[in-house]
Amino acid sequence: MSPFPRDDYRALTRYEPGRSPVEVDLSDNTNLWGTHPEALERIRSATPDDLARYPELYAAVLGSAVAERYDIDPACVTTGAGSDDVLDSAFRAAAGRDAWISYAAPTFSMVEPLALMNGMKARPVPWAHAVEAPEALLEGEPALVYVCRPNNPTGESAPVGWLDALLTARGAGAYAPLVVLDEAYADFAEDTLIRRGAEVPGLLVARTASKAYGLAGLRCGFGVATPDTALEIDKSRGPYKVAGLAAEAVAAAVRDRSGWMAGRIVEAKEARARLRDALEARALRPFPSQANFILFRAPSGSAAADVGALRRHGVGVRPFTGIPGMGDALRVTVGPWPLMERFLRALDALLHDEGGRLSS
Numbered sequence: 001m002s003p004f005p006r007d008d009y010r011a012l013t014r015y016e017p018g019r020s021p022v023e024v025d026l027s028d029n030t031n032l033w034g035t036h037p038e039a040l041e042r043i044r045s046a047t048p049d050d051l052a053r054y055p056e057l058y059a060a061v062l063g064s065a066v067a068e069r070y071d072i073d074p075a076c077v078t079t080g081a082g083s084d085d086v087l088d089s090a091f092r093a094a095a096g097r098d099a100w101i102s103y104a105a106p107t108f109s110m111v112e113p114l115a116l117m118n119g120m121k122a123r124p125v126p127w128a129h130a131v132e133a134p135e136a137l138l139e140g141e142p143a144l145v146y147v148c149r150p151n152n153p154t155g156e157s158a159p160v161g162w163l164d165a166l167l168t169a170r171g172a173g174a175y176a177p178l179v180v181l182d183e184a185y186a187d188f189a190e191d192t193l194i195r196r197g198a199e200v201p202g203l204l205v206a207r208t209a210s211k212a213y214g215l216a217g218l219r220c221g222f223g224v225a226t227p228d229t230a231l232e233i234d235k236s237r238g239p240y241k242v243a244g245l246a247a248e249a250v251a252a253a254v255r256d257r258s259g260w261m262a263g264r265i266v267e268a269k270e271a272r273a274r275l276r277d278a279l280e281a282r283a284l285r286p287f288p289s290q291a292n293f294i295l296f297r298a299p300s301g302s303a304a305a306d307v308g309a310l311r312r313h314g315v316g317v318r319p320f321t322g323i324p325g326m327g328d329a330l331r332v333t334v335g336p337w338p339l340m341e342r343f344l345r346a347l348d349a350l351l352h353d354e355g356g357r358l359s360s
């Protein structure tokens with residue numbers, strides 16, 4: 001007999017995105033401009049005590065930096081070892097017998113495994129349907145509704161009015177699911193709803209240090225919710241999860257006194273607009289993106305084949321299948337323009353080979 005009796009748990013696999021080293025890796029949406037200099041400075045100035053002693057229980061130093069930056073109460077901030085940890089803790093806090101999660105699909109690939117890990121099923125609602133009728137996400141009374149804004153992998157941002165309608169539809173009666181708004185890419189978007197997290201009961205806005213901040217290696221994330229919700233998530237995560245140096249380095253980056261991050265975001269938005277034009281010019285139908293990546297049609301119709309071909313030209317991108325209205329697609333991370341030129345050269349080589357195949 002297996003010591004692991006849960007069928008759903010046995011169905012889980014280790015995360016294997018099939019990423020082998022490649023010269024120019026544009027597959028994971030990290031900050032290709034590098035890392036936050038003030039965060040790096042804090043790591044470089046580490047003392048023996050920083051390593052020998054336990055960190056703060058719940059990374060209060062990071063909570064205060066977030067509270068200061070967004071002008072909210074520090075009791076509204078929860079933290080985790082990556083925003084995956086914040087999501088995981090929120091899912092666990094909301095999990096109960098037969099509980100399940102709904103989400104608008106396609107979205108972040110970790111939602112389903114995180115739900116399974118916590119003994120919940122994840123039920124997709126097609127994106128177009130969810131956008132038309134946000135209450136579709138509440139059908140059957142899920143314990144939790146997950147919304148990614150801007151959405152990974154499409155880059156789209158659901159309108160603010162749409163989220164309002166979802167929150168209103170959820171409002172009345174005894175049934176009240178937790179709504180998790182994943183803002184991993186909000187730093188690159190036109191707006192953020194982070195402060196709403198501190199105001200609306202049962203709404204958690206999750207953020208990561210892994211993308212715009214350039215600190216994916218530190219594994220740090222945070223979330224904003226009303227104090228009672230933040231407390232439930234802290235309880236389900238447990239103490240000492242965020243490394244002390246990571247919390248302090250990310251706190252320095254959140255304060256962004258040097259303006260490094262603000263500057264890189266401006267550059268990322270410029271590069272995103274140029275890259276979108278370049279993809280349009282090649283008739284690859286890029287989705288309009290509010291994030292630091294762009295999803296576009298797989299030129300050959302097979303994402304797997306195109307990813308392989310681009311890899312042979314030294315460039316790594318992420319394949320997707322079953323994108324509504326598009327089918328197979330590729331997601332490319334936006335970075336400094338010389339890297340984008342490198343990507344476009346590889347893409348043109350692929351289009352050239354593809355053209356050769358079609359005409360022969």
Ligand SMILES: *Cc1c(COP(=O)(O)O)cnc(C)c1O
Nearest residue numbers: 082083084108152184208210221
């Ligand atoms: C990258 C990403 C995260 C971040 O995860 P970390 O665990 O903080 O590295 C969260 N949500 C989405 C949608 C992402 O793309």
